[in-house]
Amino acid sequence: MKANNESKLRIIPLGGLEQIGMNITAFEYEDSIVVVDCGIAFPDDDMLGIDLVIPDITYLRDNIDKVKGFVITHGHEDHIGALPYVLKEVNVPVYATKLTVGLIENKLKEHNLLRTTKRKTIKHGQSINLGRFRIEFIKTNHSIQDASALAIYSPAGTIIHTGDFKVDYTPVFGDAIDLQRFAEIGKKGVLALMCDSTNAERKGFTMSERTVGKTFDNIFSDHTNSRLIIATFASNVDRVQQIINSAYKFGRKVVVEGRSMVNVITTAAELGYLNIPDKTLIDIDQMKNYPDEQMVLVTTGSQGESMAALSRMAANIHKKVSIKPGDTIVFSSNPIPGNEKAVSKVINELSAKGADVIFQDVHVSGHACQEEIKLIYSLVKPKYAIPVHGEYRHLKAQSKLALELGIPKENIFILRSGEVLELNQEGAQQNGKVQTGAIMVDGLGVGDVGNIVLRDRQHLSEDGIIIVVLTLERRGNQLLSGPDIVSRGFVYVRESEDLMGEARVVVEDALDECLSHKVSDWGKIKNVIKDSLGGFVWKRTQRRPMILPIIMEA
Amino acid sequence: MKANNESKLRIIPLGGLEQIGMNITAFEYEDSIVVVDCGIAFPDDDMLGIDLVIPDITYLRDNIDKVKGFVITHGHEDHIGALPYVLKEVNVPVYATKLTVGLIENKLKEHNLLRTTKRKTIKHGQSINLGRFRIEFIKTNHSIQDASALAIYSPAGTIIHTGDFKVDYTPVFGDAIDLQRFAEIGKKGVLALMCDSTNAERKGFTMSERTVGKTFDNIFSDHTNSRLIIATFASNVDRVQQIINSAYKFGRKVVVEGRSMVNVITTAAELGYLNIPDKTLIDIDQMKNYPDEQMVLVTTGSQGESMAALSRMAANIHKKVSIKPGDTIVFSSNPIPGNEKAVSKVINELSAKGADVIFQDVHVSGHACQEEIKLIYSLVKPKYAIPVHGEYRHLKAQSKLALELGIPKENIFILRSGEVLELNQEGAQQNGKVQTGAIMVDGLGVGDVGNIVLRDRQHLSEDGIIIVVLTLERRGNQLLSGPDIVSRGFVYVRESEDLMGEARVVVEDALDECLSHKVSDWGKIKNVIKDSLGGFVWKRTQRRPMILPIIMEA
Known part of the structure; x- marks a missing residue:
């Protein structure tokens, strides 16, 4: 690959900055675009009723001829979840390691895209050529197996993108992160490092996944008389492996419960990422054949998600498992920020049923802490630092760490989604913006819920709605029926008959005033009704329900 | 006080169990009831639009002749906030220490109850006689000054209620907790201990408030060139005192910002709980006369509350303060569970404006950890343990700790709100229940929003509403106008004209069917419209908006 001295590499994050989620970054050099990851975000608290959020890929659609493929670092939802939506518009090949491809295929199947989507499995150490780029997959460790960092070779220079990673010298499955390769590429010269920022505020090192296995052994040995139920993240196959290992050691059978976990575990087992000793895994319906002290359930719901298996058990609405006094329940997870109250609710419900709940120190993170981030910087020695994967x-x-490690301030770029960074050996600068955004998915609708709808939902959720209906004569201005007043989510009507009666009088008076002044603009009449009724309701209740006048003509 | 051997002391928690908040407990002996605390709770996430929650005090109203007074342990909202609402129905005297009375009076003023409410200031070590009870106020430490534990002497025995407390050997203001008095009363024999459970899951000791002062000194000395903005809880007067101390030491002026903090600080200063060196405190409008490095702002908003001062500064909508690069902002607080995301949002906004944000290790809790709880049990040596102030x-x-300390299992009572515990020297048992509950306050409305209204708000918030309006002839069954279809919070209509057009056809067809079959029951017609339109919308969008048919007659 020969560099055109005029040409620059353009790095365009289309999501994943300003938040943890919706990771997708375009790398553009002349006529070639390669896209790293294509994830969803979970809706913010103010996105009422929204199921999930996908990135706006207008930029890719507008440059569709350049787009050579998606390169996926690992199989978490915030890195693969938007693929089925985006591939419908930008149908290019997908490249990833084996387990990642397996998990992507599960999604393609659901969306009927298996036949139309090209995908290719890449091994760690392998490279692929995509237009003007060569991409090398480098082994890393993370809370899901088969995670990769990427070396992105372009004529303008080499970029290292870590993906989500930690340094685990003693991983449960497979090899440790390929630090030698990071060093080797670094030695040759790296233009920029794009490194995972999730835990950049945390000092020290993230502990090895293997330490959780020791904790499990202790818990199994301390609770030989009770049924064990362990909740963890559906995609953490190594965690499940370690539970299976402890179960085997202590003579327990394992049941896996929760749709998303069963899906991941099935795929991982089929692809050889999980070693299950014979007769250890049993079906949930066989549970009744074994005494409690010979059982361990591995389940979803570690984040207090109301529809997940553990939450249903806690709320007594799970079809096959009810919590009994004497059960020991382990949260092998920490609450993701925002989920604390939901998790606490489930812990309370489980405790109140007499279960013993263990929720401290049975988890390690999948992301690098400060010392690991420093290690990667020191191996890669990039000219430019572009922290990724995190809130501001x-x-x-991370940029503070980079500064400490000697990267000059002007060589550190905190980008926002959509901001274009142009760089080559001569320099780097932010240059322009492309369209980005969060497209909300609600049921089958993709993008049909926007800010106006959300604002209405917010308004409705706080104070409800009062609907005023009346029929006016087609031409003249005579009231033919109504005004009828109906409310929802405002007050409990039986307790507020007076209020609603008075409200009707207020509307009638306002209407009389309009009609006697021969106001014929129905928009005006609606506004008068809104103002007078709104004023009355505020004075009486200090609430501001949505007021919706509907005038029919007859 | 002579015990009637037949009589029992009845302990009736009317709130405060199952949650942290809404603390109120009735103690009843024969013809006397004394109520400890009268707090609000903040609304749960599913209480959409609700401002605050107060306890259902039906039991007190039904036994109003017995109620001798409210005894208040300290001035936090979850212990005094419901007083103005409850006193309107149960107007009895209120007893508390000086600062607590001062804060209660602020509330009474707002609600125009100052003239009609009797209140009496009690000193630590003093007792009051209320019917068959004697109540002694015992000095404790907490994150607000003048906190008290209560010794509740009844003919059936002595109860110690700790209130909210920690053990601070080196408090910022006043004395350490009166451990000798706990021991002395314990030595004489205590029937039951009702002890704060907030931190019962945390090992060790809570650090002294004074340690935060040292941290402030370090922060002030490390940031001599920048403006300091420190957010903390409005009611933590000792925290503000320590900021003032550091400011004085380092030659800075102090501005207090945020309505609730100004209120508390003003009251505390008036009553002598705050020592402000001359000319240290300045008005916010004088800020412009001082360079940044001579200023420290103390502000509300440490929980990310969207309307609080710090959040408004972060969002650029504060009238008098804007955040600048170089500002150092300190969160002297930990997020209360549920507020993590809101706090993080504010931290992101502040960082993005170039401010340096410090949020780790600048706070200590106001509640006792495990070792302090064990200390109190060991001094008091109660026969019965009744953990209070906490979720399940x-x-x-706490009950696990009590068990470890030798309290027999059958002498530990985890009560739920409304459950009556009857006890005397002969024994203790739960006996019956009284009515309790959470009454929601929304604007001026107290209790007029119930579960149906909340369920409607929830439904509206998730998928919005579709309103179908039509006019039928009064007698016959002829359609005079409509059906008109209006939606709010459902889809962005301009993008969904087809959908709404088809929806209209679906309703028309359903209506034709009804009218041609001469269905005259309007309830039935409404149900047919709901079902057919609901089915259509679900099939097309997989959403379930509220469907509200309104039939008018003409």
């Missing part, structure tokens, strides 16, 4: 506070924390 | 998990954690 996390990107900022 | 916290009460359970």
